[in-house]
Amino acid sequence: MFYQLKKIFRNHNRSKNRDIDPDEIFLDSQNLPEFDTAQFEGRIEKPIPRSAFTTLLFFIFFVGGVFIFKLWGLQIISGEQFRTRSDNNNLRHTIIFADRGLILDRNAVPLVWNTINPESNDFSLRVYATSTGLSTILGYVKYPTKDSKGIYYQDQDSFNAKDGIEKIYNAELLGKNGTKITETDVKGNVISESVIELPEDGKNLTLSIDIKLQKKLSMALLDIADRAGYKGGASIVMDIHTGEILASSNFPEYDSQIMNYGTDNKKINSWISDKNHPFLNRLISGLYTPGSIMKLFVALGVLDQGVISPTKQILSTGSISVPNPFFPDKPSVFLDWKAHGYVDLRHAIAVSSNVYFYTVGGGHRAQKGIGIGNIEKYAQMFGFGEITGVDFFGEKKGTIPSPEWKKQNFNGEIWRIGDTYNTAIGQYGFQVSLIQVVRAVSAIANEGTLLTPTFTKVGKKAEEKGSRVKISGIVPLDKNFYTIVKEGMRLGVTDGTSGALNFPFVEVASKTGTAQIGTSKNLVNSWVVGFWPYKDPKYAYAVVMERGSKNNQFGAVLVMKELFEWMNVYVPEYLK
Template sequence: MWLGYRRRQILDPDEIFLDSRNLPSFNTQQFEGVIEKPIGKKAITIVLAVFFILALFFLGRLLYLQVVEGEVFAKRSNQNRLRQTLVFADRGIIYDRNGVPLAWNDPKREYIPTAGFSQILGYIGFPNELELKDKDFNPKEYIGKNGVENIFNDILMGAKGVKIEEINALGKIESDYVLKIAKPGESVAISIDSRVQAELYKIIKDLADEHGFSGGAAAIMDVTTGEVLALVSYPEFDSNIMASGDGAGIRQQLNDNRNLFLNRPVSGLYAPGSTMKLYIAIGALAENLISPTKTIVSTGQLVVPNPYHPESPSIFKDNKAHGAVDMKRALAVSSNVYFYTIGGGFGGQKGLGIKKIEKYSRLFGFGQKTGIELNAEEAGVIPNPEWKELNFNGEPWRLGDTYHTAIGQYGYLVTPLQVARAVAVIASDGLLFKPTLRARPTESRVAQKINIKSEDFQVIREGMRQTVTNGTAIVLNTSQVAVAAKSGTAQVGAGKSRINAWISGFFPYDQPRYSFVVVMENGPLSTNAGGGMVMRRLLDWMVVYAPEYLK
């Protein structure tokens, strides 16, 4: 024991003489020369308590995420792994009345490459902000932007489907399956005959190039059903370019100064000229203002005395001195003096007056939209005293204004389709149709039965027939089919140096089936070509390629 005790009491000399002088020999950064002390029990207890509290916190959070929020996070996880996407349906095919495809998917939307169909068919594109707001469209789906593509969009576009895609961590599709099958759009058959449409467009284009017209419009309508057989607007845009997304091509068409996007038959407004004389004549008959056999003498002008300045009478020109003409002959030669007289009155002959002119114009569908299934249709203008006061700084209506309105001038503006519909009323003995682009419609398209005597309509039809056999539309006098027509010329532009050249009518004469209208737009005053030449070329073509329409 003594030896053990003594061993424990032996001290190192450094321990005896440890003082500040030998501290620099220690590496204090490594705690050399520091006497260690054991950690107290209290410190250990505090550390263990902190770890225990942290463990409880993490355990509680784990339980919360697993039990309380487990379903939410499981759903979120699945959504991160499974992606739901829309499947857009194929659009329906657009056919003409004979089953010829005019628009189809291959795989993108394509249109018949033949010129003449774009204004009817329209094109597709992505919805704009207004369309997204108003309807349940997806920003990435194609919709009809105008024409048949637009008006029948709900039928053509079908119903969207839904597809589920499984995505891996790298964002790649591992698998997919269809949750809801997309339903393809239904096909639509329109009333247009693609053969007639294409040929009529070509004829109008060729005539415009030959005689200096800037454009043209035409319509052919079935006077028994209201179906539109052809509806031509020249020039036009290209549907395939508009649907392709070709920015440069689209900008070129939009910037073209020829109004490619104006659908002339329904949105173009033109002074109708002498084509309006048909409705002035039938109004005068319906009002018992004149007998169809009474003659009015045309010396080449109508001279209206000026009571304030007798030396300066008002003079209203005729196209020539026609002599004594009755109603049928007046229609055939298009005597302005005759229609000045029955329109505004002169001498002992009472005229319709502007209110009755407006009444019969509206009765035949002018001044209102036809109701065809197309966008941006115009109603037109029938001038009257209120219209003049509004547009001419309060000026009053004068007799001369009535005279000019009676021959389809002044502020009178119509669309070509309105003219085709009005002629159909004459051909059908009083049926005012709502024109349609649907082939073989199941519902009646008769909008109104006009209450005018059949014999009055017959007088007008006979006058139109004389116009073809020995009048201003003799160009249509063909042995292949009997045509009834009324021509018209309206001077336009600065100095009245340009013209719109009209023809309207129906065929066959004995059993009317189709009404027609053609207007050649903005041609030189000197030309002798116009709508009549267009229709003659079309009728000659029909004899060979579409004779069923001439029977």
């Protein structure tokens, strides 16, 4: 035993002085057939290859490089983008809605104003005056709406004007919205707000309407319509020197406030389905057969053409007849509404004699007429068949019958003398709007100036310096011709069909008209037009009542009767 230990130490000392052979350290498993490779304890490992260290280092450097590259991309290349996106998670641009401008009457009485919205601080609510007859004029707006995230739609970030003055003058009334930045926490709670652009409220708009006059005119229209069973109607009063519309009513009509809220679906649907069309602006878009009011303009054409002296009388026995080439024993008969006896031009206007205007319009026997070409010419001279340019949308041109018009609309039929007769008294295919009529009557009153009607206050007369009055045309007829026609209109009040307007407190000039409608001729439209004061005209008016009974004793003239009597008590300044 001692000998063996001594041998081991001897060998150990010898080994200090020589190199160690790897075979002496690591046993070759191939030389140990009985070595248990599955046994961990006591196992002698093989050396790790140098390539393993190289692979590991490459992997570490590769992963690190990728990480550094991505970090560089996030911080340097896209850092600003992600920083903005992060900020936007907490900061939001919010609209500050501008208040719409007020709409005022000519005396600064508010017709449309703003009030606090009890459900939202974002914008104010619109309030509309409740006076009858204003809705068609004022129109209404719809409010901005949000999406499911509470953000206002891009195309609905302002009030949506839908009709009337609100729509026509939306650019002035709208104003300019402001912007604020709202900071919120992760729960959506507002931390702070900063205004970056203040809103600019819309401009106030002063209309030409006098709310007192407007209200009474509308009430009178509704009263006569109710008493006489008319299905609709419209009326207007206009300054003959400026074109300002002082009052205008429309029946039936919708309610601006209900349309503004948009919550009363039952009421709104009833208006949509109403056969009397409450959404129709009868002043601008309604077209009517004018009837006898067209005799005023035919009379001016007759005087200008010189086909008859204004003092020459024509006998009205209640009708005239012309030979019928197809049935010689059955002449064509054209009726007057009554037998008037002998009438000259002034009295023919006053009593509205059909026979007189048949004769001077189309000619009869020895008396020459001006013919359909001239009837069309003078109607056009006074603005019929064209838009007036009023500051409103949806204006209709109407129709002036002519031989060409008949060919186009009646399968090429030729024009006959009876067509001229009927056109001369405002029947047949004549279609006019109320705004055209009041402008044309104003041109008679002011002796030849066609004004552009307006719902806004313009102030000064056309001839005054700095005036904003728009003149759309001049009708250059002899002033004496205008005088003769105006005398006939005044005679209509003192001795003719407008006798209801014969007052002791104001002199009115007027012309009535009745237009038969429908195939049965049992329904009529009732008209009255005119101006006042007679000797120094300031205002013109026109009223039409729709689809009343032909036997009705209540015509449009009674609407103006109520208005004049009211003005005499409450606003006598309008009668001077």
